[in-house]
Structures are given as structure tokens and as C-alpha cells.
Amino acid sequence: MRSIRKRTSALVACAALLGCQEPPPSPLPAAGNAAPVRGGELRLASAFDIKSLDPAVASDALTGEAIELMFAGLVDFDDAGHIVPDLAERFERSEDGTTYRFFLRDNIFFHDGSPIRAEDCKRTIERALHPDTPGSFSLFYDRIAGFEDYQNKKADHLAGVVVEGERVLAIHLREPDATFLPAFAMQILRPVCPSAGDRYDDTWTPCGAGPFKLESWDRGRTLRLVRFDKWWQPGKPYLDRITYSYSMNIVTERYKLETGDLDTDRELSLPDTFRYQNDPRWKLLGEYDVIPSINGEEMNVEMAPFDNVEIRRAVAAAIDRDQIRMLKTPSLIPLYRVLVPSLGGDDPNFPAQKHDYAAALEHMRRAGFPYDPATGKGGWPKPITYPVYKQGLYELSAQLLQQQLAKIGLRLEIKVVSFPTYLMMTKRRGTTAMAPAGWQQDYPDPNDFFEPIFTTSAINDEDSNNGAFYSNPRLDDLVVRGRRELDAAKRKAIYDEADAIVCSDAPWAMEYQYRYYGVHQPYVKGLRQSAVWPNYVRDVWLDKPRALAMRRAPRGILATLEGLLR
Amino acid sequence: MSVLDPRARRRFWKNRGARVGLGFVAFLVAFALVGPLFARHDAYTSDFARGATVLGEPVGPSAVYWLGTDRLFRDVFVRLAYGARLSLVIAISATLISTVIGSAVGLVSGFYEGSSGARVPYAGIAVAGAGFVAVLAGHARLGGALLVLALAIVALAWVLPVKIAALDGPTLDADTALMRLVDVGLSFPFLLLVMALGAAFDRTTVSTILWTLGLTSWLGTARVVRAKTLTVRNLDFVGAARALGQPVWRILARHVLPNVAGPVIVLGTAQVASMIVAESVLSYLGVGISPPTPTWGHMLYEGQDAYESAPWLLVAPGVAILFSVLGFNLLGEGLRDALDPKED
Numbered sequence: 001m002r003s004i005r006k007r008t009s010a011l012v013a014c015a016a017l018l019g020c021q022e023p024p025p026s027p028l029p030a031a032g033n034a035a036p037v038r039g040g041e042l043r044l045a046s047a048f049d050i051k052s053l054d055p056a057v058a059s060d061a062l063t064g065e066a067i068e069l070m071f072a073g074l075v076d077f078d079d080a081g082h083i084v085p086d087l088a089e090r091f092e093r094s095e096d097g098t099t100y101r102f103f104l105r106d107n108i109f110f111h112d113g114s115p116i117r118a119e120d121c122k123r124t125i126e127r128a129l130h131p132d133t134p135g136s137f138s139l140f141y142d143r144i145a146g147f148e149d150y151q152n153k154k155a156d157h158l159a160g161v162v163v164e165g166e167r168v169l170a171i172h173l174r175e176p177d178a179t180f181l182p183a184f185a186m187q188i189l190r191p192v193c194p195s196a197g198d199r200y201d202d203t204w205t206p207c208g209a210g211p212f213k214l215e216s217w218d219r220g221r222t223l224r225l226v227r228f229d230k231w232w233q234p235g236k237p238y239l240d241r242i243t244y245s246y247s248m249n250i251v252t253e254r255y256k257l258e259t260g261d262l263d264t265d266r267e268l269s270l271p272d273t274f275r276y277q278n279d280p281r282w283k284l285l286g287e288y289d290v291i292p293s294i295n296g297e298e299m300n301v302e303m304a305p306f307d308n309v310e311i312r313r314a315v316a317a318a319i320d321r322d323q324i325r326m327l328k329t330p331s332l333i334p335l336y337r338v339l340v341p342s343l344g345g346d347d348p349n350f351p352a353q354k355h356d357y358a359a360a361l362e363h364m365r366r367a368g369f370p371y372d373p374a375t376g377k378g379g380w381p382k383p384i385t386y387p388v389y390k391q392g393l394y395e396l397s398a399q400l401l402q403q404q405l406a407k408i409g410l411r412l413e414i415k416v417v418s419f420p421t422y423l424m425m426t427k428r429r430g431t432t433a434m435a436p437a438g439w440q441q442d443y444p445d446p447n448d449f450f451e452p453i454f455t456t457s458a459i460n461d462e463d464s465n466n467g468a469f470y471s472n473p474r475l476d477d478l479v480v481r482g483r484r485e486l487d488a489a490k491r492k493a494i495y496d497e498a499d500a501i502v503c504s505d506a507p508w509a510m511e512y513q514y515r516y517y518g519v520h521q522p523y524v525k526g527l528r529q530s531a532v533w534p535n536y537v538r539d540v541w542l543d544k545p546r547a548l549a550m551r552r553a554p555r556g557i558l559a560t561l562e563g564l565l566r
Numbered sequence: 567m568s569v570l571d572p573r574a575r576r577r578f579w580k581n582r583g584a585r586v587g588l589g590f591v592a593f594l595v596a597f598a599l600v601g602p603l604f605a606r607h608d609a610y611t612s613d614f615a616r617g618a619t620v621l622g623e624p625v626g627p628s629a630v631y632w633l634g635t636d637r638l639f640r641d642v643f644v645r646l647a648y649g650a651r652l653s654l655v656i657a658i659s660a661t662l663i664s665t666v667i668g669s670a671v672g673l674v675s676g677f678y679e680g681s682s683g684a685r686v687p688y689a690g691i692a693v694a695g696a697g698f699v700a701v702l703a704g705h706a707r708l709g710g711a712l713l714v715l716a717l718a719i720v721a722l723a724w725v726l727p728v729k730i731a732a733l734d735g736p737t738l739d740a741d742t743a744l745m746r747l748v749d750v751g752l753s754f755p756f757l758l759l760v761m762a763l764g765a766a767f768d769r770t771t772v773s774t775i776l777w778t779l780g781l782t783s784w785l786g787t788a789r790v791v792r793a794k795t796l797t798v799r800n801l802d803f804v805g806a807a808r809a810l811g812q813p814v815w816r817i818l819a820r821h822v823l824p825n826v827a828g829p830v831i832v833l834g835t836a837q838v839a840s841m842i843v844a845e846s847v848l849s850y851l852g853v854g855i856s857p858p859t860p861t862w863g864h865m866l867y868e869g870q871d872a873y874e875s876a877p878w879l880l881v882a883p884g885v886a887i888l889f890s891v892l893g894f895n896l897l898g899e900g901l902r903d904a905l906d907p908k909e910d
Contacts, residue, residue: 269871269874270871270872270875271871271872271873271874271875271876272874274621274623274875275874323612323614325622326614326618326622326639327622327637327638328622329621329622329623330622385769390852392868392871395857395868396637396638396868398857399638399857399858400612400638402858403610403611403612413769413856414856414857414858415769415856416852416853416856416857
């Protein structure tokens, strides 16, 4: 017996040392119901934490998941990213495109039981866009009539937001704005209970009109949401409760998924991603969630050597995006232009940036700094400081970029800094010549990938969103036109032209967009891939066998031990 | 081994731990010196053709890559060897700096213990205090200027033949001054202090790391050397040298230093191990030498996410750090036992 034990221990030690990865245990069974079943608790977790559940100020994707459940808007996005009515039964746009009118449903209620009226929607909008409310979202809505006076505190109310009856809200814009509706469908202006008051207050207990309401929030640890029985969709939501556990180690998350103490896991390490993808029992239970975003290299056009457009073009041509993809193969999708595929950036004939080593050398020659790969002579004579913060992928891609740019005579000196220092260095004028940069979609419209990061209006001496300090009147003009244009085909042509300008002028060298791989237990049904919302669980239902449904969560000492482990 | 007399040498070779430690250290030095010569790949270049699997994972140990490749598909063996060079250069250089400063402070402190001391003007103390406050407030230049001014005031008080009221102050001997400085230094957690200094540099290079480590780790050596000097200075041959009118620096260099060298060497050997760990910790935490320079700490950091699928990324630098530290510690303990006559 002892020898068997010894041998087993030796094998386990060997497995641990050599990384002989155990296959994951079998998924837990599903009951096999075809129709949605009501009840049950969905348990989710994250390694991160949320700071605020107030839609007026919350900005990160993780908080957005909970807000999507607790707060409903007059309109929302469907799975494909199209705008559909939600608390409003319908909406209409005036002929000239300057007025939107929303007609609220009958018998809709806030979580505190009070009915939702147009007046509440106006109060919510004014609360979120008040100049004293922290955050920078108000800029999405600056075309609302009277916005400037309201922001400058010259008016007590937003003149453009008009209550036209108990269930009719009109929003007047000072000019046509194709981005208004998608921006309005975001979470920022979703109606909040009367208890929220007229002004933002960080002591408010979150209360909205979504399908789930707040039961408890133990900051840094757990958020519990329960079914809102007065939700306007009959029979929905299916779940009785959703519990989020925050600040949980990702390894703990994975173990809890396997033991059935969590129902989904979206924060898998790269090895675990492969582990589940390579297991036939789990393969069909996983899916990718693409977050529309662009990641690449931001080159400061006001600083040498990137004040020379040929050097910027050389960088864009020297970057081998397929090699960068291999740093995190399943998660990175190579990107060659500004518009991501979900926003129409999928034309194979578009003059995008692409890897072309010969062209890169030619651009260096045209810039006046020819480089001879055979002798290693030539190129830009000085090292270029390249700041990165301590984030695994950035540190790796920085080293790969260093190798790739060395081949055209640009020497990068990587400088690892803290995240605040990185932000300061990359957003302050005249501070950093080149740095990694990323932009994640706020709302699904092409404008969101141009106006906030490539236009002259996005340049500031401090905290500049346009970190390349790139200014091109032609691009500025196109962006203004694109925003005013209401015809979809014309808009596409405008943004394609803007995209071509950015690709050619290369204030950024595009590299990749990110996607997450997640797995769930087979009994989790109704998970939907949304083009806008990550981890969309509004319509999830649980198909658990009775024995599994009766299993109780650990209590007492076990729960305490779990807490300690976390 | 020339510092060891024949009996000490015999004690050293009889100690199995010491022999093992010496073996580890010798292997480490040989690996650092010769390892890169066996390299068939560049330590800084990714090999996407042979260094990566089709899934984009690093390849494991093989005939092509003896210790596999890392997450950027670079040769782990070559990077480990270059890392060994760097670790040894930093650890030994920092230990030398620390030993020189610690020995000098310890010798002076111990030799002058009990002396009458010199006047330190209140004005100098006040200006120095203001200088420290300025440094802590982030005004490094102003703080530095004030500290230099404070030193000038103190020096003026010492060299002026007449007593001026403005330069009046308490009397302070060298031993008290230096040992209080050591007390203050020891009150800071070593790694925290080193990390703060490391983070303060605009760009961390090999020299900044070794100076940072060297300048912050001499405190313990100073204490030990002072204690030993207190004993040695009262011995007859030191008294004889004083009676013959030899200058203090000569007495310290020729008569005291050789007699405190044993503990210093033992301490220094063990300190090399601490320096290897300290450098690895700094690199692991991102305040060490910037990538892509291979350091063991940074190799550990880069490999930690792939501990299950590519364990060699953790095992290689981890084992290297473990055996280096073990080797220097065993060697240090062996030297201590060899130099201790009671071991006979």
C-alpha cells in the first residue's frame, strides 16, 4: 500500500513538475428540457472588482454587465447591434433628423415600485449630463439642444429634452446626428429611480428598471441580484437570482467551474483555454466574445522621428501582425485598419496597413534614414523610448516590436512604468514619441473610432485622447460630415475615406483586437452573443437536474475557508 | 583560499556542505562564462518557425532547444546563461561595493569608539533636516543643495580655529554618528527601499541596479566590522603601531583590516546570495533591468502565466536561483566554520 502511495505521489509530483496537464473533469449534466425553465441562481465570478453601479458614471465592461441587468433603457441593442425598443414601445425620428421621440410602454415600473414616466427619463438625463456629475460621457450628447448652456450652468434644465406627455419624451438636437441613437442606447442615460434625485450622489443605493434588482452588494466581494417581478416582458427573466463574486483568483474560478460552484468562466488563462478547447466534452461549451476595439502603436506626429510621415509608414509596414497574434493565438485578431469588422471594416480590397518589409525599408529611405539589413548600418540614429506598463501581453508585444523595428533601423528602448506613469507619458503633449495604445468601442458606430482619438478636437496638452497629436483638417471635416449624415451608404463611404487617410498617414500602426474565450456548464442555456454587451446573461435559464439544483452552496467553515482562499 | 590557513583549509574541505556549495558556485560561474559559447540561437531573437508549436505555444526541451523556448519563442538555455552572467556581475559587484563601504564605516566607527568627537553646529543640523524634508517632498535638487550646505557648515565649524556662537552645537563622535546612520538605514525594509530607489530611476540599467543594491546593503557589514575592530584595536600590535607614530589610515589598512577580513569574507559570500535574490525580486516586480535583457527574475515573471502548459519557463530560472542561492549560502557557512577555531 505504501509503495503505491509513494508511486502515486511521485507521479503527481512529476506531473506538476513537467506540466502533464490533467484533462478537465466531465461537465455536469443538464436535465434536457427544451423550453426555458424558470428559477435558479446563476453564479458568475471575476478576478476584478466594480467601483460603482450608477450608470451615469460607471465606465468599465465588468460594471456594464451588472448595469445591463439592473437598468433598462428606452432603447437597447439587439444581438447584431441594431437599436430596438426596450422600455419605449416605439421611437421615431423627424424628417430632418433633429428630433427623436420616444413612446414609453404602459405599466412599466422602477424597482421601488413607482411607475416610469417621461418626467423620470428627463430627470435621469439631466442628472447624468449635469456638469457636476463625474466622468466624461456627456460629450457623447453634446448635440442635444441647450447642452452648452446646461453644461455651463446657464440653464437649470436641458432645453432639448422635452416631456410631451406622461409617456412621451422628445429629444431635440441642434443638428442631425447619426451617432445620437447608438449613444442614447448605451447605459449612461438609463432611467434611475426617483430616489436617485436630480443630481449625482455616490451614496445612492442603485435602483433602476432592469429585469433584475439589487439584493445586496458586499463591495469587493459579492453582488447579488434578484428577479424583478414587474419586468415588462412576460415570463422573463427566467432566473431567480444572479450572484457575481469579485476579486476571485482566476485559478479558483476555474476550479469552481469544474466543481459546479460557478456556472460560467470567462477569465481563463491561455493554457486553460487550450485545455478546454482540446477537450471534446467541453469544446462545444465554449465561445469567443469579441470586444470591438483597436490596439496598436501610437506615434506622436509632433515628435521626432515620427513627425516624418515616411517613418510612420515604415513602422506600419514593418509590423508583422501574424507574429504578434502568435503571442496569444486564440485571443488576438490581427487588425489592419481602424474600422473593426463588426463596423464594416471587412473589405479585403481596402488600402489597409499591411506587413511589407521591402516597403518598410523603402519608406525609411524616403524618410532620409536608409537602413542596410546586411550591415545593420543606417536607420534613425537615436534610441526611441517606448513606455509599457506591467501587463503581460504589452510587455511581450513590446519586445517583439523591438525586434521587428530593429530590422528597419529603429531602436526601441523599453521602459516599464506604472500604469499612472504610462497614462501621464502617453497623454501629455511632447512627452512620448511612441507607445502602445488601445481604444475600446463605447457605442457601435464608426464615429466612435475616429472622433475621440484621431480628430483635432481630441487633442489636449494634458490627458489627450488623441495621443498621437495627429491633426488633419480633411479628416476632421469627414468626421463632422459622417456624424451629420443619416444615409447609411453615404456614411460608410465617408468613414472608409477617413479610414484610408488614417491608414496612410499612420498616426497609429494597427495591430490587433482582443477576444475572450469563456466556457459554461451544459445546463446554462440562453447565453447570447451580443455585438455590444459582453457576457450577456439577461435571458439565461438553468436546465439543472433536480439533484444538482438541490445541491447547496457551502456554509459555515467551508464558506469561511473559501473566503480565505479567495 | 589564501585567506585560510592550512588548518582552516582542512576544516573547509572536511565540510561536505562547503564542498557542495563550492561545487554549485563553480558550476554557476562556469555556466555563466561558458554557457553562451554553446548557444546556437540568439538570446534576443524569436524563432517563429521552430520555436513555436502550431497552436502558438512555446516548444518544450528538445535537441534544438535544450531548455525549450519562452513565450516570445526565444531560447531559454541561452537566456538562462546570459541571466547567470548578469546575476553574477550584479551580485558580486554590489557585494564588493557594499563590503568596501561597510568595512570602511565599521573600521572608522570601531576605531574611534569612545573618542571625544567634534562639534556639530545646530545650524548644520537644521539645514540638513530641511534638506531631508525637501528630498522627501520631491524637491531633490533643493534637498541636495541643502545637504551640501549642511556639510559645509559642519566642516567650517571644525576647521575654524576660533569658536563662533553661530557654529555652536553638541559634540558628536564618529562612532555615534555612523552607527545612528546605520540604525536609521536598518529601520527601512531592505527590499522596499531598493524597490523605491529602483522605481525612482528614469531607466534601470545594470549599473543602476548594482549601485542601488550596493549602496543599500552595507549596514550589516558595518556593524560586524565595527564589533571586530573594537576587539582588534586593543591588541598589543595595534598599540605598538600607534606608539611608533603610524598614521591612523595605515594602522587601519595594515593592522586592523587583515584581522577583520575573515568575517567580512564570510559575510560577503552569503551576501552574494542575497543580492541574487534581490536582483531577481526587482526584475520580477518590474523595477529591475528593462526587457528584453534576460534576467532570472523577469524570466520567472514572463513564465508564470504558462506554468501548466510550459513549466520549463518557471523551472529553469527557479532552479537556477535556488541552486545559486543555496551554493553561496553553503559556501559562506563553510567558510564561517573553517575560520572558526572552535570547530577544531
